[in-house]
Amino acid sequence: MTPAIRSEPWNPVAWLGLGLLFLRELALSAWDVILTTLRPRLDIRPAILALPLDLRSDVGITLLADLITLTPGTTALHVSEDRRTLYLHCINAASPEAVVSGLKTGFEAAVRRVLP
Amino acid sequence: MVEILAALFLLAGAAVALVAAIGVARLPDTFLRMHASTKAGTVGSGLVLIGAALAFGEVGAWLRAVAILAFLLATTPVAASALGRAAYVGGTPLWKGTVADQLAGVLPRGAFDLAEAERRRRALQPEAEEAAGGTTGGGSRDGAAR
Secondary structure, three states: OOOOOOOOOOOOOHHHHHHHHHHHHHHHHHHHHHHHHHHOOOOOOEEEEEEEEOOOOOOHHHHHHHHHHHHOOEEEEEEEEEEHHHHHEEOOOOOOOHHHHHHHHHHHHHHHHOOO | OOHHHHHHHHHHHHHHHHHHHHHHHOOOOOHHHHHHHHHHHHHHHHHHHHHHHHHOOOOOHHHHHHHHHHHHHHHHHHHHHHHHHHHHHHHOOOOOOOOOOOOOOOOOOOOOHHHHHHHHHHHHHHHHHHHHHOOOHHHHHHHHHO
């Protein structure tokens, strides 16, 4: 359903891209969670969402789950037995589809460039 | 110049840790509180470590800061994920404003009854009953946070 991405574990540029994407997401979402915490009115729509996985290797899924959990505002909770779905808790999922597609095109695509 | 930069990093890290503490106190359920605490673990400690390395300025200090950061980044998400999953399986209630639970039916979920827990606590400590004044601690919190 998503285009095939060749994973190149020995490509330093791909790893650097993943690192920069992580730092950017970390800064953006940390700022978001800080504002959410300090706002007098608690205006959030938390949800537990299912993220369908295109990653196939255990190490790739582990890296994706780690990155998702490290980013404030999302926590990976569970990976299904067949390794096809990752469940995560999201602090603000006003539009669950947008959160899932954002993660797929952002973190998952970047991880798929380095690990299968 | 470097001192000012180091101080800014240290202050920013401390501020993030403070906001995270406020979040842990204020947010209404376990999973939301964990979002606040992960932020302290990654962003807060990252800023403080960079500030400390800048203040010392030696190669050894930078190496240590980078090593500590690497270990934190490798271990905290595993702990957070395990805690969150355990909280879900244990039956920790989700905040009433939660819009979707796509994990329902996938994982077994225990029952976590606040009223029952309160009753058991009072049965163990009869003298605490007068001090509490008959107020229910757990149920009213959710309403107040909204």
